[in-house]
Amino acid sequence: MKKRIIALLLAATMLVSLTACGTKKDAEKDTTEGTTTEETTGEDTTAEDTTEKVDFSVGMVTDTGGVNDQSFNQSAWEGLQNLQKNTGADISYLESTQETDYAPNLDKQVDEGKNLIWGIGFAMADAIITAAETNPDVNFAIIDNAYETTPANVTGVMFRAQEPSFVVGYIAGLTSKTGKVGFVGGMKGNIIDQFEYGYRAGVDYAAKELGKEITVDVQYAESFSDSAKGKAIATKMFSSDCDIVFHAAGGVGVGVIEAAKEAGKFAIGVDRDQAYLAPENVLTSALKLVNVAVELVSTEALNGTQIGGQTYNYGLAEDAVGIPEENPNMDPAIYDKAMEVEQLIKDGTIVPPYNADTYGK
Structure with missing residues (x-):
């Protein structure tokens, strides 16, 4: 990358x-x-x-x-x-x-x-x-x-954005130990729909591959700047058995990552490689360059x-979206599988959904 x-x-x-x-x-x-x-x-x-x-x-x-x-x-x-x-x-x-x-x-x-x-x-x-x-x-x-x-x-x-979101959803599904992961959005809209539904479809893809059910808890902060609200939402998700939470919420996501650090769980960053915010608690990031x-x-x-x-x-x-090349908290075998999924998206074999209408099709 x-x-x-x-x-x-x-x-x-x-x-x-x-x-x-x-x-x-x-x-x-x-x-x-x-x-x-x-x-x-x-x-x-x-x-x-x-x-x-x-x-x-x-x-x-x-x-x-x-x-x-x-x-x-x-x-x-x-x-x-x-x-x-x-x-x-x-x-x-x-x-x-x-x-x-x-x-x-x-x-x-x-x-x-x-x-x-x-x-x-x-x-x-x-x-x-x-x-x-x-x-x-x-x-x-x-x-x-x-x-x-x-x-x-x-x-x-x-x-x-649905493309890297699908990839990190797939990673989350393969990594989760509890079978429950979360998504925190900023405000509902066409752009954030790409992240949400791409992620949910990636989790589904992993669940099908593993032959088990993995649920996704979805909540919105109605803000792109209220990090305290992001932390509160993610903290509740982690206490309800989610072990990985992906955010697409701007500054709200800083709170999500703080919650992951305090809970000893994983967050997935967005837009930039956000591992520096919590080196031991950011699983990966959905890059949007x-x-x-x-x-x-x-x-x-x-x-x-x-x-x-x-x-x-x-x-x-x-090559304008993806995940970081360095992901120290990720199982290398899962990273390799994620790269295979990226290629399937590039060649059109997998077409990630970008809204509710295209999800599940």
């Missing part, structure tokens, strides 16, 4: 002719309540720095999970940081603490003259459309949303490619 990720990043790097040896961040805090701005100049005064600054700037607006959510917002920001390292582009972010921050944060990025503005998360779909209609000369992009009709200055980025997608799409825009009016879709076949 690491080799594939590196290959993707190298592909992005080859698209540009500039190299970077170092960057310097100039962080400034916005006095507007509920927002934080971090701007980076792409310049470094050290003698070793040969980066040339390019006339291209990218802004990013987080959803309510915040830039340090240990999940997809943080991954998106890491993608922009890598873009700056490789190209010298200016980058910045604004943090949203509530949904009413979306529109003013997008407006501020427009006012600052950004060439491309990212909205992170499907919850920003309406705000992005409104901003795009108001500012037809500005390019916008959004993670985890596809529009029926995509405006010429909007780019959607989607991931087939938002950082790779953000860097690739932003690089295309920087190079003058028309990215608007379309939706990019990434999955296992594009």
Whole structure:
């Protein structure tokens, strides 16, 4: 997996002719309540720095999970940081603490003259459309949303999250000793459905292979930021015989992982490799490489490619989702089986469900 990720990043790097040896961040805090701005100049005064600054700037607006959510917002920001390292582009972010921050944060990025503005998360779909209609000369992009009709200055980025979710569900099913596992979602919706039903189908696949019943306890936190609620839900699951809980809940998932650590059970991370949050209690993670997608799409825009009016879709076949290569808490034999399942998904033999209608078919 690491080799594939590196290959993707190298592909992005080859698209540009500039190299970077170092960057310097100039962080400034916005006095507007509920927002934080971090701007980076792409310049470094050290003698070793040969980066040339390019006339291209990218802004990013987080959803309510915040830039340090240990999940997809943080991954998106890491993608922009890598873009700056490789190209010298200016980058910045604004943090949203509530949904009413979306529109003013997008407006501020427009006012600052950004060439491309990212909205992170499907919850920003309406705000992005409104901003795009108001500012037809500005390019916008959004993670985890596809529009029926995509405006010429909007780019959607989607991931087939049901694919890595199926794989970690399969792993959970093969690993569980109690025959009961859990799933904690943030808020019900099309995107989280991919995680839930992909995971449930993977557990079912393992149960069929083992010839036994494995149940999945599913609960939603109705939040992507309330880690205390995530911890409370997962703690109850663990006390009710679940020995593995997968979360797709942004910052809520930090609480899920804390609960696993306290209970001496396993959690499955999401979006990024979250093993560092509890090295002995994270079984694996369902990777959704938002950082790779953000860097690739932003690089295309920087190079003058028309990215608007379309939706990019990434999955296992594009090596943009999967599980970490290193999984010290996983039985190596189970890892090998999971890699076989990944290949079956890539070649179309297994088609993981992405919602209730496709589940069980």
